[in-house]
Amino acid sequence: MDLMTLIPVLDSTIRLSTPLLLACLAGLFSERAGVFDIGLEGKMLMAAFFSAAIASVTGSVWLGLLAGIASSMVLAGLHGLASITFRGNQLISGVAINFLAAGITVLIAQHWFHQGGRTPSLIGAGRFSPIELPLAGPLSGVPVLGPVYSDLLSGHSVLVYIAFLAVPATWWVLYRTRFGLRLRAVGENPAAVDTSGVSVVGMRYAAVAICGLLCGIAGAYLATALQAGFVKDMTAGRGFIALAALIFAKWRPWHAMWACLLFGFLQAVALRYQNIDIGGVVIPVQVMDALPYILTVVILAGFVGKAIPPRAGGEPYVKER
C-alpha cells in the first residue's frame, strides 16, 4: 500500500475510531471505579437519537450535543441507581439499558417524526462540520508531511479532536489528581475509600456520570458528525467493540487509544474491501468484522498478557448483609 491509498484508509480509521474511543474512555472511568458497564451501547444509542432529534428540531448541533449528553447521563444515572444505590447486578442492569435504549429511541422517533424510527436528515448547522487545522492549506503541498497533516489530521469534526484530547486528559485525571486516586481506589477496594472518609457512593456516581457524558459525546458524534441523522440501531455494536477495546487495553487510557485505533482500522479496511487477498489467501470480510471480538477473547484468555480488571469491579459495595 502506498501513501496515497493508505491515507484515506487511515483517515477513515480516525473517523471510525472516534466513537469507539469516546465510549472506551467512558467505560474506563466507570469500570476503574468498580462499576462494570455493558450498557455503553445503549447510552451511545440514546445519545445518538436525542442529539439528532434536538439538532433537527432546533437546527443547532450544539443543543443536539447537549441533549445527547443529557439523555446518556440519564441512562447512566439509571445504571447508578441500580448498581450503586440498590446494589443490583451491574451486568443485568447493562443488558436492560441496552434494550431500553434500542426500544425507546425508535418509539420516540416514530412518535415525533413518523419516519419509521429515524430523524429527518440534518442539514447545515444541524451537523458538525469538519474543521481545518491551521496551515492545512499551505502545507498540503509538502511531500509526506503535507498529506499526513492536511488530509489525515486536519478536516475532522471538532468531536474527533475532543476524543483524542480526552486520552491525555483521562490519563492526567486518573494518575495526577486526587479525584483519580480516589476513583482508582474505589474500584480496587471501596472499603478503603469508605474508611478514609470519602463517599464510595459519591465517587461511583461521579464515575458513572463521566461515563454518561463521554458516551453522550460518542453518540452525538455518530448521529451528527459521522452521519446526518439517526437511524435505528445505528450504534451497530460499537459499544461492545469499545468494551472489547477496554479489555484489550487492560483499562489504561493510552492503550485504550491504540486499541480503538486498531479496531477502527479493522473497520475501515472491512468497509472498503469485501474480501482481502493477502498473498493468495483470501480473508473474507466476516473475519475482519469478527476480528476485534476474536482478539479480545485471545487477550481475555491471557495468552497475550493477562487482563486483570479492577478488583472490586462488578461487585456492589455492600457493608451490611
Next chain:
Amino acid sequence: MDKMPKWADVVLIPLISLILAAALSALVILGIGEDPVAAVKMMVSGALGSTYGWGYTLYYATNFMFTGLAVAVAFHARLFNIGGEGQAMLGGLGVALMCLYVPWPHWSLALIGATTLAALFGAAWAMIPAWLQAKRGSHIVITTIMFNFIASAVLNYVLVNLMRPKGSMDPATARFPEAAHLPTLHDLLAPLGISFSKAAPANVSLLVAVAACILVWLLIWRTRLGYEIRAYGHSETGALYAGISPVKITMITMLISGGLAGMMAINNVMGEAERLVLNATEGAGFIGIAVALMGRSHPFGVFLAAILFGFLYQGGAELALWTSIPRELIVVIQALVILFTGALDNMVRMPLEKLFLSLRRART
C-alpha cells in the same frame, strides 16, 4: 433466620417487579400518544384471542423456554451466560446441516437428529467461553458477548458463501425437504378433534421444550450433578472442600446451557422457517435472560415467564400490524422487566424485608 418468608421471595417480589414494569410500560404507551388500555386489549386479543394467536404465542414461548432454561441452568452455577443468542445461531446451523444433508425417512427421526446436532453445536459454542472461564479465569460474560458477535459472523459467512443455493439471492439455505418438516399443533391436535389454526407455527418442539423444563428440574433438584451445580453456585470454596471440581462443573453446566440454547433451533429453524436465514434467533437468546430472571431460575418459573414473553411478542407483533405503535414497544417492556426483576430487585426487596422484619418484631 430468613429475612422474609419464601413465598414472598419467589412470588411476591417478581409480581411487584412485574407490576412496576407494566405500569412504566403503560406510561411509555401514554407518552407516545397511544391508549394503554386499547393496546393491552389488542395484545390480548391478538395473542390469546384465537388459536392463530395462541399458535404464535406458544411458538415464541417455545423459543424462550429453551433460551430461558439455558440462562437459568447457568445461573445455578453462578455463571451468567449472555451467549444464548450465539449458541442458538450455531444450533440453527446444526439443524440446517442435519435437515439438508441427511435423507430422513420420517420427521420424528429428523427431529431427534436435528435436536442432537443443534444441542451439540450450541454446546460447542458455549464450550470455549466455559473453558476460558474455568481454566484461564476469563470473565464468561464478556467472552459470551464476544462469541455472540463471532457466531453471527460465522453464520453470515456460511450462509453467504457456503450454504446459499446456487442462483439464490438471499443469504439463506434451501428449504428443508418435506420429510424434515415438523408437525404443527394443527397437525397434532387434529386427531384429537381439536381444531387449531393451520397457519400458526407452534409445533411439536413445544413438547420438547416442556420436556426440557421437566428434565432440567430433575437435573437441578434431584440429581447429584444438580446438587454439585447448585453447591458450586452458592460457594466456590465450599465446592472445593467437597471435592466438586470447579472446572468440571463450569464446563458441564455451560455445555448443558449452550445445548439448551442451541436446541431452540428445532423450533424456529426446523419448525417454523424450514430453512436457515440470517438473524433467525431474533434476540431470543437475550430474552432468555429476562425469562430466567422472572422465573427465578426455576424451570416452572421459566415455563410461565416464557409464555408471558411469548404473549408479549405476539401481542407486540399484532400492535405493530394494526396500530402505529412500533414493535419496539416490546423491546422496551422487555428492558423494563429485566431492569425491575433483575437489576432493581433490591428496590423492591429492601422495603419488603424491612416490612416483614418489623411485622415479625411486632409479633414477638
Next chain:
Amino acid sequence: MSDTSPAIELRGISKAFGPVQANKDISIRVMPGTIHGIIGENGAGKSTLMSILYGFYKADAGEVFINGRKTEIPDSQAAISAGIGMVFQHFKLVETFTVLENVILGAEEGRLLRPSLARARKVLAELAVEYELNVDPDARIDQIGVGMQQRVEILKALYRQADILILDEPTGVLTPPEADHLFRILDNLRAEGKTIILITHKLREIMDITDTVSVMRRGEMTATVKTAETTPEELAELMVGRKVLLRVDKAPATPGKMVLEVKNLRVRDDQRVERVKGVDLNLRAGEILGIAGVAGNGQSELLEVLGGMRPATGTVTLNGTTLKLEGRGSDGQSRRAAGIAHVPEDRQREGLIMEFHAWENVAFGYHHDPAFCRGPLMVNAALVRDTEAKMEKFDVRPPDPALAAKNFSGGNQQKIVVAREIERNPDLLLVGQPTRGVDIGAIEFIHKQIVALRDQGAAVLLVSVELDEILALSDRIAVMFDGRLMGERLPDQTDERELGLLMAGVSGAAA
C-alpha cells in the same frame, strides 16, 4: 481524672443486622490517655460497636460523645474530623497502591497529587522516627507482609492526627515479637496522651497493657472493670457467662499403627508464594496431634492439602498408600474415599452451603455415597432420615432437617459439620478451629466427640490458634512457624510460654 470528661462516651448504642441484634443498648466511657480493652467471644459485637464509633456502620439508636461533646458520626469522615482513627480487623488498604498513596487517600491536600505525596513522605519519615514505625513509602501493599500492612494502617490514622485510636484484634495476625513491638508503640502513644481502644480476645494482652477493660457477650456489654482489679479467670467467666473449665477428661492415648506420614510437604498459595516449606510429620491411629501457631503460618494450607483442597509437592502416605497431591485424584472426593474426614476451618464458606437445607448439607462431600443415591438421582428421603438421626445424636437445635444452614446459630452449624464428618468413622480426621465462635457448652460437646473418635482408633490432626484448646486435646503438640514445624512437645511437659516462643520462631532447646 475525675474532672476531665471522657475522651469517648457511648450511650445506649443498638444495632441490628437484619434479624441479628449485634449490639444491644451499649454504654461505655473511655478516659483520655488510657488504653481501654474490649474482650468478647467471636460474634459478640465488638467490631460492630467500634465500626459504629468510626462511622462505618450507622447505629439504630444511641449517642456518641467525644471529649464530652455530643457528636454525630454519620460517616467515617466525621469520625476522622473528631480525631478518631481505626485499624480494622480486616485491613482496609488498596492493595495495588503504594504505602504513600494509601496514606494520603482521603486526606490529600488540594486537588493535585504531587504536593500531597511530597508532604506525606516527609510526615511519614517523622512518624517513623517518633514511633518506630518504619515502612518503605514506595512499596506496594500487596508486596509487604501483614505486619507492615498493619503499620500502614496505624500510620494512616496518625497521619490524620488521630487522638483516639481503635485497634480491632491487631495481634491476630502478628508473631509474638511483632505483637511486642506493637505494644511498645501503643505505650508510646499513650504516653503522648492519646486514647486507645484495643479489641482482643487474648486475656494476656488485656492484662499486660490495658488500664480498663470492658467485656461483651452476645451483643451486650456485661461489665467494665479496672484491669488492675480483675483476673483473667474473672474476665473469662464474664466473657462466656459461666465458669470456664477448659479441660477435657480423656484417657492417655494408645497409639496404634501408623496412619499418616508426611514428608517434605511444600505448598504454594494462589499468588505462588510458598506457604508450607517442607513439613514432615507422622500420626498414628488413636492419637491426636495438635498443631499450634499464629494464624497465617501455613497450618491452614497444610490442612487444606490433606483435605484435597489445594495442590502440593512432597509425599503423603495414608495407611501405607501414597496420596496424589496434584491433578486428578487429589480432590476432596478422593480423600474421603481414602478415609479422611475434614472439619474445615471456616464452616460458613467451606463446610456448609449456607443456602442448602440441613439435610442437603449432611450429604455435602458425601453426595456420591451409594446410601444416598439411586443412579444419577439422590434419594432425599434417606438423607432426611439420616439428618434427623444425626441431629438427635448431636443435639442440634432446632432439630429441623429442612431448615437452611444459614438459619442455624454458629454453634449448631458447627455441630452439623462435626456430626457429618465424625459419623463417617474416618481413619484420619482433620479438624481446623473446631470451636471458633462456638459457645462453651458446644465446645465441651465437640471436644468429647473428637476424643471419642480417637478412642475408637482414629488418628486426629487438630489445627487451632487457641493454645488452650491445643493443650487440652492433643496427645502431641507441634508448633508451626513460617511454613515449618518448630518441633514437637508433649502437652504435660510444656506450657503456654514455651509454645508461645516456638510460635514466634524461637526454637528453644530441642527441635
Next chain:
Amino acid sequence: EPALIFDLGGKFDKSFNEAAFTGAQRWADETGGSFREIELQSEAQREQALRRFAEAGANPIITMGFAMADPLSNVAPDYPDTKFVVVDVTWIKGDNIRQLGFAEHEGSYLVGMLAAMASKSGTVGFIGGMDVPLIRHFGCGYAQGVKAVNPDAKIIANMTGTTPAAWNDPVKGSELTKAQISQGADVIYAAAGGTGVGVLQTAADEGILSIGVDSNQNHLHPGKVLTSMLKRVDVAVYDAMKAGNDVEPGVFVLGLAEDGVGYALDDNNAALITPEMKAAADSARDKIISGDIKVTSYYENDSCPVLDF
C-alpha cells in the same frame, strides 16, 4: 383492504421502499381508502407478516424485494383467494401472484450516460447495496451507459455488503464514497437503498455529484444530486392497489417502453443537466425502446461485458 409489506430497509429509506409507500399513499389520497403496512425487522418475520395479513383478509398483499420470493412461494398456495404482488421477483410459481420486474439496466444506462457527460475527471463511481445479481444488473447497465459516452472512462464499483444489512448502512455508504472520491470519482451512482442516503450526503459534503435510485432523490441535496434512476415502484404499487382484488397475476417486466424506469429531471437538478445532456439521454431512450441500442442485461450470462465486479 390492501396491505403493503416493506423490506428491511424500512419504509423511509428514501429509495426503494419509500417509492412503494409513495404509490400507496397516492392511492389512499385519491380514493380515500386505507391500507395496512408493516416494516420488517428481520428475515424471520417475513412469513408471519404474509400470513397475518392473509388471515386478516387483506387483499391484495403487496410485498417488496427479492427476499420475499421464498416465503411467498410457501405462503401463497395456502391462501388461493388472496392476490399477492411482489416487486423484484419474476421467477416463482403461483396462480395468485403478480410478479413485477423492472429493466433497471435500461434506466441505469441513461444515468450512466449523464454521469459520463457530467464527469470532469473521467472517473465515475457505483456503490451497490447487497451484492446480488439484481444490483450487478444495475451496475452493468450504468457502466454501459458511461462507456457509450466516454469509452475511456474509469468506473469504480463497490458493493456495501453481502447481507440485507447492506441496504441500511449509511456509514458504510459514506466511507465508500470517500474512498471512491480519493480514487478520483466525481459522480457516484448509489444503488443501495437506505445506504445511498450516506452516499448522497457525503457526495454533497465533499462537493461532487451523486445519482439517486428508485425514488426521485434529487430533492435530498438540491443542486448536488445529478439525477435519479427512477424505478416506478410507486406506479406499480398504485396500479396494484387500484386494481384491488382484480389485480392480474402473472409475470411483468417494465422497462423504458412501459415508463417503468427512467431518469429524473426537476427543478433541483435542472441546472446540472444541460440541454445537450438531456438530448443525448432522450435520444438514447428512444433508441433503446426501438431496439437500435441494445443494453446487455447482467442476467443473460451472469456477467457484464464492460465491468468486473
